[in-house]
Amino acid sequence: MNRNYKRQQETEPPRWAERLLTRITAPHIRDEVLGDLYELFQRRVLRYGYTKAHLLYVLEMLLLLHPRLWRQQARSAQLYTKPTEYSLPNPMAMLSNYGKIAFRKLIRHKSYTLINVVSLSLGIACAILIFTLIKYHLSFDTFHADQDRIYRIYTELHTDKVTYSTGVPNPMGEAFRKGYSVAEKVGRIAFLKKRLVTLSPEKKFEEDVAFADPDFLDIFNFPLIRGNPQTALQDRNTALITERIAKQYFGDEDPIGKLLHIDESLVVKITGILQNLPATTDFRSEIYVPFGNLQDHSPWLVEKDWWMGFNKEMQCFIRLKPGVSAAMVDTKILPAITNKYYDKEYAKVFRFKLQPLSDVHFNPKLRGYTEKKNLWTFGLIGLFLIVTACVNFINLATAQALGRSREIGVRKALGSERGALFWQFITETTLIAGVAMIIALGLAYLVLPFVNQWFEIKLVLNPLTDAYLPAFLLVLLLIVVFCSGAYPGLILARFQPVLALKGKLSQRAVGGFSLRKSLVVTQFAISQLLIIGTLIITNQLRYSQQADMGFRKDAMIILPIPDNKKSKISTLGAQLSEMSSVENVTFFDTPPATESIGSTPIRFDSRPKAEDFTISVKSADHQYIPTFSIPILAGRNVNPSDTIREYLLNETAVKALRLASLQDVIGKTATINDQPGTIVGVMKDFHYKSFHAAIEPLCLTTRSEVYGNCGVNVNPANLGPTLASIERAWKATYPSAIFTYRFMDEDIERFYKLDNMLLRLIQAFAGIAIFVGCLGLYGLVSFMAAQKTKEIGVRKVLGASTSSILWLFGKEFIRLLLIAFVLAAPLAWWVMNEWLANFVYRIEPGAGIFVLAVLITVIVALLTVGFQSMKAALMNPIKTLRTE
Amino acid sequence: MKGTQLGEFEEIVLLTIARLYDDAYGVAVLEELSERLERPMSLGVVHRTMQRLEEKGLVHSRFSEPIAERGGRSKRLFTVTMAGEQALREARRIRNELWDGIPKTAFDHLT
Numbered sequence: 004m005n006r007n008y009k010r011q012q013e014t015e016p017p018r019w020a021e022r023l024l025t026r027i028t029a030p031h032i033r034d035e036v037l038g039d040l041y042e043l044f045q046r047r048v049l050r051y052g053y054t055k056a057h058l059l060y061v062l063e064m065l066l067l068l069h070p071r072l073w074r075q076q077a078r079s080a081q082l083y084t085k086p087t088e089y090s091l092p093n094p095m096a097m098l099s100n101y102g103k104i105a106f107r108k109l110i111r112h113k114s115y116t117l118i119n120v121v122s123l124s125l126g127i128a129c130a131i132l133i134f135t136l137i138k139y140h141l142s143f144d145t146f147h148a149d150q151d152r153i154y155r156i157y158t159e160l161h162t163d164k165v166t167y168s169t170g171v172p173n174p175m176g177e178a179f180r181k182g183y184s185v186a187e188k189v190g191r192i193a194f195l196k197k198r199l200v201t202l203s204p205e206k207k208f209e210e211d212v213a214f215a216d217p218d219f220l221d222i223f224n225f226p227l228i229r230g231n232p233q234t235a236l237q238d239r240n241t242a243l244i245t246e247r248i249a250k251q252y253f254g255d256e257d258p259i260g261k262l263l264h265i266d267e268s269l270v271v272k273i274t275g276i277l278q279n280l281p282a283t284t285d286f287r288s289e290i291y292v293p294f295g296n297l298q299d300h301s302p303w304l305v306e307k308d309w310w311m312g313f314n315k316e317m318q319c320f321i322r323l324k325p326g327v328s329a330a331m332v333d334t335k336i337l338p339a340i341t342n343k344y345y346d347k348e349y350a351k352v353f354r355f356k357l358q359p360l361s362d363v364h365f366n367p368k369l370r371g372y373t374e375k376k377n378l379w380t381f382g383l384i385g386l387f388l389i390v391t392a393c394v395n396f397i398n399l400a401t402a403q404a405l406g407r408s409r410e411i412g413v414r415k416a417l418g419s420e421r422g423a424l425f426w427q428f429i430t431e432t433t434l435i436a437g438v439a440m441i442i443a444l445g446l447a448y449l450v451l452p453f454v455n456q457w458f459e460i461k462l463v464l465n466p467l468t469d470a471y472l473p474a475f476l477l478v479l480l481l482i483v484v485f486c487s488g489a490y491p492g493l494i495l496a497r498f499q500p501v502l503a504l505k506g507k508l509s510q511r512a513v514g515g516f517s518l519r520k521s522l523v524v525t526q527f528a529i530s531q532l533l534i535i536g537t538l539i540i541t542n543q544l545r546y547s548q549q550a551d552m553g554f555r556k557d558a559m560i561i562l563p564i565p566d567n568k569k570s571k572i573s574t575l576g577a578q579l580s581e582m583s584s585v586e587n588v589t590f591f592d593t594p595p596a597t598e599s600i601g602s603t604p605i606r607f608d609s610r611p612k613a614e615d616f617t618i619s620v621k622s623a624d625h626q627y628i629p630t631f632s633i634p635i636l637a638g639r640n641v642n643p644s645d646t647i648r649e650y651l652l653n654e655t656a657v658k659a660l661r662l663a664s665l666q667d668v669i670g671k672t673a674t675i676n677d678q679p680g681t682i683v684g685v686m687k688d689f690h691y692k693s694f695h696a697a698i699e700p701l702c703l704t705t706r707s708e709v710y711g712n713c714g715v716n717v718n719p720a721n722l723g724p725t726l727a728s729i730e731r732a733w734k735a736t737y738p739s740a741i742f743t744y745r746f747m748d749e750d751i752e753r754f755y756k757l758d759n760m761l762l763r764l765i766q767a768f769a770g771i772a773i774f775v776g777c778l779g780l781y782g783l784v785s786f787m788a789a790q791k792t793k794e795i796g797v798r799k800v801l802g803a804s805t806s807s808i809l810w811l812f813g814k815e816f817i818r819l820l821l822i823a824f825v826l827a828a829p830l831a832w833w834v835m836n837e838w839l840a841n842f843v844y845r846i847e848p849g850a851g852i853f854v855l856a857v858l859i860t861v862i863v864a865l866l867t868v869g870f871q872s873m874k875a876a877l878m879n880p881i882k883t884l885r886t887e
Numbered sequence: 888m889k890g891t892q893l894g895e896f897e898e899i900v901l902l903t904i905a906r907l908y909d910d911a912y913g914v915a916v917l918e919e920l921s922e923r924l925e926r927p928m929s930l931g932v933v934h935r936t937m938q939r940l941e942e943k944g945l946v947h948s949r950f951s952e953p954i955a956e957r958g959g960r961s962k963r964l965f966t967v968t969m970a971g972e973q974a975l976r977e978a979r980r981i982r983n984e985l986w987d988g989i990p991k992t993a994f995d996h997l998t
Binding site for chain 1: 912917938957958
């Protein structure tokens with residue numbers, strides 16, 4: 004029995020293979036294929052034996068796997084009487100035919116075309132701008148040769164928390180250069196902002212000046228177009244300036260050999276001209292002076308080889324030798340420097356690291372311009388806008404598809420293949436997208452100057468010089484065409500010709516309403532996301548800018564002073580105080596709120612060790628407290644005297660000292676900046692940084708040698724004349740300097756500059772997203788109304804009111820909108836919480852914002868839908884019904 | 888509208904079908920071909936080629952009665968159509984013309 008079974012097995016081909024083939028083979032060739040294989044198998048069993056025949060069977064089966072195996076019955080054979088004259092269709096002829104028909108179609112359906120072109124071009128224009136913006140930021144300082152080997156040494160201060168500075172102690176450059184051979188070049192540089200540059204008594208300018216080692220220009224690619232690169236920045240009292248500055252200062256004269264006075268104290272001779280700086284560099288100094296001259300200009304920066312202090316302007320750049328890894332320098336060499344130059348306790352505090360050049364633009368901890376995160380957010384928004392535009396396209400196309408069913412029926416009946424219809428549709432889409440893209444480019448060009456103004460950047464849009472832009476446009480076009488064209492194309496091409504011709508296709512045949520619904524939901528969700536974002540950012544910024552910062556900021560004018568000699572300060576102070584419209588005058592180093600404030604260790608009373616926190620120091624005269632109306636909570640204000648050291652702490656500092664009452668600090672000594680002094684009072688906490696940062700320990704003391712600003716509290720009633728008289732007094736004291744002033748509120752606004760830009764951009768994008776979404780809705784409702792004219796007519800004849808018909812249209816969209824809200828709200832909440840986390844003092848996004856967002860979209864959507872549905876509802880039923 | 892040129896392998900298959908006359912079906916063509924071309928050949932290739940020939944209208948096919956040796960399945964028997972004959976003649980004509988056009992001395996230098 005068993006043997007018999009086996010024998011039987013040996014003459015049969017493998018059952019599984021037969022079964023598999025039966026399943027996948029098209030019915031009209033199934034018998035033939037299986038029969039052939041069977042016959043072959045029998046012959047091979049006789050010839051080679053069972054095993055090999057079995058193997059060959061499976062092999063033959065695998066080689067049969069081909070679309071032809073499962074393709075349905077081929078079209079009936081066509082007879083060619085003259086086989087040599089088989090002609091191939093001319094693809095170009097077909098293409099031009101597609102184009103012609105597409106063009107006619109688009110002209111015929113004007114509103115459809117217009118809606119699509121407008122929404123696509125808005126979306127694409129935004130995408131182009133965002134692309135340019137992202138590319139601009141990503142290209143910062145990428146033009147330097149070997150830029151991946153260039154690093155900046157930065158400082159990390161490890162106290163109770165970690166603080167970061169772009170600067171390093173003055174001796175770092177030399178120590179690194181002399182002690183270690185991993186770097187090819189080491190360049191120290193001090194960037195000094197807004198120095199007074201004088202050509203002659205009449206010609207004065209304010210310019211950023213950089214004091215740099217000769218190596219700096221070797222590390223960075225700022226080429227000299229005149230002058231000797233070998234000796235540039237070698238000799239003292241020389242200067243390099245850019246072409247732009249040369250043109251501005253000297254016009255057509257030859258600038259070489261001319262003299263510049265920097266801050267009146269330093270005279271330099273121009274020995275070289277640098278090529279103009281590219282827009283994409285963070286190193287914007289246009290005047291370079293040898294590093295050695297720093298001694299004459301700002302001795303306090305390089306006074307002594309001091310490892311204990313550093314300044315953010317005093318930076319050190321290196322170019323590593325090829326093959327040297329930054330990680331090695333971070334883990335071996337820089338710690339070695341710390342251990343060599345610091346005692347044990349300070350070696351724990353001062354740590355140095357390398358920052359790659361590519362990080363300089365993007366690291367907010369180290370004064371980078373922006374975070375990459377922001378760029379990707381913009382990228383995402385751009386994608387959203389494109390999606391919204393494509394959604395419009397798909398919705399309108401599928402809505403319109405029913406109307407075109409007859410056309411497609413005829414084409415199919417006349418022998419158009421499915422592929423041909425699909426390509427016909429793609430051609431239409433390409434035509435629309437192409438036109439939209441040209442318009443979008445034009446739009447982008449028009450808007451670019453405004454964007455540049457907003458962001459204070461120099462974006463350039465030139466497809467001829469920038470190879471990325473055309474590539475991006477091409478990719479974008481392809482994506483748009485296939486995203487928006489493929490689905491409707493497939494739907495249309497699938498129509499059954501008979502049904503289509505009879506006009507019996509139902510809505511279901513065009514993908515149903517459900518797809519369109521989900522697309523509309525997507526659109527709404529994107530709009531709501533952007534609206535919620537806009538609302539939250541607006542609220543937070545309003546909160547930051549209007550909130551009580553703990554000091555008086557209105558009607559405060561700040562004047563930078565070029566020279567803080569006691570005699571000058573007191574003359575100016577006296578003259579200003581005499582004016583009737585001036586309430587208070589104070590001199591100080593930094594205004595109450597500032598981004599740049601350092602911190603230093605503090606030792607309290609007779610405690611043996613320094614405290615485990617650091618304290619920020621503000622230097623100001625005794626008028627500071629009354630001028631800015633900062634309340635004193637305990638003790639008294641500091642004395643006018645500059646010689647007796649007195650400290651005024653803030654509440655947070657007292658808390659950090661872990662004292663029970665504010666009174667406990669009064670009269671005790673504290674050592675701050677190595678200087679012992681008496682604590683005379685406690686001031687109320689105020690926000691001395693932006694709302695991005697928490698209030699930390701702060702101390703105020705008089706030190707006239709560092710004063711750099713004068714604060715004037717004016718009566719806002721007569722601002723013009725007051726400013727004029729302030730300028731007169733100022734000119735009398737500082738005849739050679741340039742008079743500048745700013746209002747305190749502007750300063751505070753500047754803290755939120757980036758946030759403000761973000762806000763404006765998101766506002767614009769939200770507006771565009773809503774507009775594009777509404778365009779789509781408008782189109783969709785028009786088609787719905789056109790399809791439902793008869794239904795509406797019947798309803799009206801049967802006595803339906805106008806309002807109930809309006810509701811017929813409205814309820815559907817409100818439902819979709821609410822679904823969209825349910826999707827968008829949690830996402831928006833999460834994203835915005837991430838953003839708000841940047842602020843230590845922030846608003847809590849309440850339900851109100853979300854409700855407002857929904858209301859805005861509902862109202863806008865209903866206004867859009869309303870017009871069309873109103874038209875439909877008011878139409879005379881006789882007109883619509885008579886056509887039957 | 889498919890390309891309707893006669894490929895080289897198609898030509899050989901078509902010739903084989905013509906030669907086998909009334910018994911041209913998958914296995915027979917396969918055996919004949921692998922014998923003549925002296926290389927192993929898969930059923931799939933032959934099969935697809937014959938399908939293509941049929942789509943081009945160069946062969947015509949009919950089904951035989953079910954046959955026991957084939958596990959009770961029928962054969963698809965192919966015959967050459969008029970168009971097929973014409974295509975073959977055309978191909979032969981071109982080849983002959985080409986052969987005739989080869990100068991006597993063309994291959995001389997090869998020996």
